[in-house]
Amino acid sequence: MTAAIELKGLRKSFGPTEIIRGVDLTIGEGERHAIIGPNGAGKSTLFHLISGRYSVSGGTVSLHGENISNLPPYEIYRKGLSRSFQVTNIFPNMSVFENVRCGLMWVRDYKYSFWHLVDRQKELNARAMEVIEEIGLTSRRNIPAGVLTYAEQRALEIGIAAAGGADVIMLDEPTAGMSHSETDQAIELIRKITVGKTLVMVEHDMGVVFDLADRISVLVYGEIIASDTPENIRNSKAVQEAYLGAEAEE
Template identity: 70%
Template sequence: MTAALQMQGVRKSFGPTEIIRGIDLEIPTGERHAIIGPNGAGKSTLFHLISGKYSKTAGRILLNGTEVTELQPYQINRMGLSRSFQITNIFPRLSVFENVRCGLLWSMGYRNSFWRLVDTERALNERAAQILDEIGLLERCDLPAGVLAYAEQRALEIGITIAGGAEVIMLDEPTAGMSHSETEGVVELIRRVTQGRTLVMVEHDMGVVFNLADRISVLVYGEIIATGTPEEVRASKAVQEAYLGAVDAGEGEAH
């Protein structure tokens, strides 16, 4: 199967401190892949390298076989990769509908234009409504995004993430701060909207990870110490010693 993402000898240093220490990882197209590890392991830094927010110190990153190592975030996005952030990243004063519609503009062919009114663009507005229905926010479409409950804002961010039509979706701790019932709802949403897409996810909740992921990579001190199916990772003694030993099996949360 073709690799959606490939990392070859990827390193990142901040001054003399090396955060990412030579990562080699291949994520096949259509796989749901989770990256786990203790706080400070370098998970968010790795996400920033893949999405172009940070420049690498060494190595190569390929998206669908094309090197994207030196590209800007917007260029990588237009090549088919979209991501969310740990901190909810929406337009709080725009309506829920307008947030999703903004995410659709480039992928639906809308460029800088001062004489086209988006309110009259039927295909654009119908697609925005479809996405809102898919993420369960159609009835909230006219509300300012900033007044949504936290879990709803995270769902909206996922909607914006998929609006651009990206085939590779990266989610950074999508269920952080949620109750058990909210987490269950978001997990089902992620499962639904990433069907047929490649998902790369950083997540601390082991219940979410083992529920969603086809494969898991364990990152410790900037190095991947194991990659495999949930069953293989759970059974790995090295992983248990480095990370899962600090997880309460009953709660599914990292400590």
């Protein structure tokens, strides 16, 4: 298996408190990998370490064989790793189109330097419209992102994460707060935008996890206690005791 992401002895401490305790994990190229675990297990911290938001206390993070430990997030982004956040992270007063275009500008090194006269950048604008069509927001492209429904805002954020052509996409709680029908739509969207890409996600909804993931890793108190196929994770007594409980039995 060719690794898209490889973690070796990864550690993170905040003062005397160790949150991530020597995590070793390999996520293959093209794999859909879910990271699950109880509240406080360190899932978001692990995401922040991989994407560069937090500095690493020990160990390494590699992307396609290159050590990216402690690189700033924008450099990691340009190397092909993009992520969403648990709390929706968009520009509410800008249109849907402008939000997507801003994501594309960072990848193409425009950085929000509007002297590039982005309205004249035909290729950039055409790609932004392609992304908006992919996420099903064509009819909403000119309205402020802040007036979208919650599910539409999450779809927009997922679209922005995928807009730049990153081959590794990380989604943090992509269906949190959604209804059943909204969750079903989100699952189909995630499937569509991650075709041929590597997906890493943190998700509490076990239905989403077992529906989407090729492999699942279980993080408990900062340590990976299991990493296997959905079927084996579902049947693991250690995982049931640590996290899934009655949900696994169902």
